[in-house]
Amino acid sequence: MLFGPHVAVLRSFAESHLTGGPDDALILLKLEHSLRVFDNAGHILDAEGVKGRMADLARLAALYHDMGRFPQYARYRTFNDRDSANHARLGVLALRGMEMPPGLSGHDWRIVRFAVAQHNAKSLNPALPARLELPVTVVRDADKLDIIRILLDHFEGNGEPSQAVIHRLDDAPDLYSEEIYDAIINGRTGDYRHMRYANDFKLLLMGWLDGLRYRSSLDMALERNYPARLLAQLPNDARIRRLGDAALSRISSCA
Ligand SMILES: [Fe+2]
Structure with missing residues (x-):
């Protein structure tokens, strides 16, 4: 084509x-x-x-x-x-x-x-017909990979206009929501409605890495160093380190 x-x-x-x-x-x-x-x-x-x-x-x-x-x-x-x-x-x-x-x-x-x-x-x-799985899942992975890139650039200070990226989230450096934390550490998808802090968005993105459908998507995320870069933007406390270890071990078990 x-x-x-x-x-x-x-x-x-x-x-x-x-x-x-x-x-x-x-x-x-x-x-x-x-x-x-x-x-x-x-x-x-x-x-x-x-x-x-x-x-x-x-x-x-x-x-x-x-x-x-x-x-x-x-x-x-x-x-x-x-x-x-x-x-x-x-x-x-x-x-x-x-x-x-x-x-x-x-x-x-x-x-x-x-x-x-x-x-x-x-x-x-869950009722997605098998023949439609390929276009749906490829688009979702491809989109997530670029959204993570955009947000990391923003959090790392090389960003694009903030109003285009983060919607009115509190950027308190040490705070994150329990609902989002619980979802992500347990390998569930975070819910946007529970997002309150900028850190919640970063946690949500960690969860997206877990949910990538294709091995090659995960490889792209790893090549671009997304997991470590996201963790570097989160508070350096014991709970976040535990979440990082859990996410990384799930990701590497897909390898
Ligand atoms: Fe979209």
Whole structure:
């Protein structure tokens, strides 16, 4: 499949939301994020040796996964879904409103939209049909890998505009929420609704490493040193060290 025309579609859709104002930088960050998630998806699929139609559709879904971010910001001036609307849903609506790109069947396009719809669900739908697992899980891993990168850059001080990244979290250096801590140390997915501190977000991201579906995704996270970099941003106390050990031993048991 030729991806160039699809990259052009994404780019022109994103650029149609530029206003000439200072918020344009935020729109361009979402465009760059989409392109990096597309690259990550290609890398995962290549490393896993997956080829063919479903692999192509997984890459397309990765490219288009955040289409909803552009109308979301235009309409609500925020990327916070809780204050606006589920951006995955907005993305599906945007894709539905577009002319179907050439070279795709209606069935292909529905698979792409389905993976876009599922990309930000807290956990994988247990009723997910096996044939749709590849596009959904590849997009989710590829997206998580780039979100962790963006947030680490932010926490390490090389960051992008903070309002685009952290939504009103208290950045008390030593505090984190018990609910999030308990979920992550026990290998469960943290719940955004319990997030109160910036440290909660870092804990949540540690949990994402556990939840990566593909060995090659985990390898990318390890190559980029994500676990150690996240731990370095958390309070250096005995409980966090225990959580780090638990997460690292789960990750290495997948190796
Ligand atoms: Fe997203």
